[in-house]
Ligand code: AVJ
């Protein structure tokens with residue numbers, strides 16, 4: 071990295087760090103101290119834990135590892151180690167009080183700015199292209215999405231406000247046919263891509279059809295009205311067992327409202343809007359819907375080919391619309407709107423084949439369990455991804471309205487247990503195509 075490029079990178083890092091911090095501040099300043107320290111669901115940490123954990127990771131990776139500086143607070147490393155402290159136990163820990171946590175984050179950030187003034191972006195993998203800084207930006211933004219999910223679980227009056235997303239600009243629906251053939255999955259070149267997105271590798275897929283848009287509330291209401299939750303034919307054995315045990319009968323946060331449905335959103339009740347992507351469904355619900363509809367969930371590779379493959383050049387791009395970073399016209403990201411946008415709201419974000427809203431709105435469940443790409447190497451720590459590889463987790467793709475653009479790409483991979491639905495999760499369907507159909 072030359073001198074000028076180094077300056078550019080420094081500016082970009084400083085901007086991204088500040089952008090993450092202003093979101094963290096907002097999410098933790100709109101509630102009082104008691105609320106920050108309370109656990110709103112056993113699935114989530116008290117917000118004040120996320121807050122100090124963000125600072126602690128920044129200290130560990132940037133101040134100590136990249137900077138080689140003395141620890142500021144090694145006494146708190148254990149408290150904020152996600153592996154040592156299960157979420158349900160976090161409220162009982164001797165956590166930093168909100169004011170202490172904020173002061174700690176400020177001190178760490180000051181050290182990071184000192185470091186940023188002098189750091190040289192050498193070939194050392196941790197600092198090449200500013201990787202460790204990018205990783206910490208994405209880490210903070212990931213926790214900001216987690217904190218947004220905590221806000222959705224909290225009871226009480228609304229404290230978060232945002233304008234509604236755009237209305238539909240185009241008629242969007244039906245399926246798109248993706249022709250058979252190879253494409254490049256994963257990346258070697260996106261400088262801030264995380265270890266599980268690497269390396270780039272070729273994948274050959276038979277022809278398939280994929281929905282042009284995520285499954286909407288209207289679609290999902292037909293499944294409910296048709297008795298989908300009461301019919302084990304649509305569910306996998308594990309899905310049915312969970313449906314019965316957890317007494318599922320609608321997406322999370324929905325309640326009956328007269329003869330219709332309403333949902334609770336960040337402290338406000340609203341009638342369910344039919345043309346919005348369904349959100350807060352678990353993998354089992356997504357899979358049951360797809361089976362009922364005569365379809366299936368896409369594999370992770372099918373999702374990524376639909377999102378990245380350019381039929382003209384044959385190349386895989388960073389996003390459905392090309393290689394440029396997302397703008398407000400491309401996708402509903404970044405907590406600008408606190409809900410998914412109706413289908414058809416982002417024609418500028420569609421892929422060349424006409425698949426809409428792959429990025430933003432809702433995370434999309436895929437049928438694929440979470441494993442490393444062929445040739446995977448853990449970097450810089452096994453605990454980001456590798457320790458989760460196996461059959462327990464399903465991959466989600468594309469990001470949600472709660473995901474920042476820095477933590478969302480055509481290659482970005484998220485994962486969760488198939489029963490989880492407190493995340494901003496939805497889905498779209500796919501299906502095999504008959505060879506005759508792919509000729510047309
Ligand atoms: C990638 C969203 C599954 O929240 O558990 C945050 C991100 N990793 N801190 C999570 C993460 C470490 C991770 N997910």
Ligand code: FE
Pocket residue numbers: 123127152209213
């Ligand atoms: Fe974390």
